[in-house]
Amino acid sequence: MPTEKHWQDLITFDALEKDWVTSAQIGKRHFAVYQTGDDGDEVYVSSALCSHAGAELCDGYFQGHLIECPLHQGCFDIRTGVAVSAPAVRPIKCFECRVEDGVVQVLL
Ligand code: FES
Helix, strand or coil, X not given: CCCCCCEEEEEEHHHCCCCEEEXXXXXXXXXXXXXXXXXXXXXXXXECECCCCCCEHHXXXXXXXXXXXXXXXXXXXXXXXXXXXXXXCCCCCEECEEEECCEEEEEC
């Protein structure tokens, strides 16, 4: 039987920085939170670790909608999690998110 998902507070929107990726966690789960868009009004959340060899994506280079892994430079589209350049081939997990009352929430 599938477990019902709930919106959970992750990080305040003010803690984010436009065109930057910020580390956040809920309990023991680590996430990467991205703020982008012309007005900085787009927020995305993914797993914090690269699907290739587990590097910390928050230490990577972020531009537009792409995060480049700091270890082997594999790239992912943070809107979908799809790996767009080698050596990464498997997607990273992305989470549905929203901003409510100044707080970024993820559906878990
Ligand atoms: S650990 Fe990320 S591309 Fe290798």
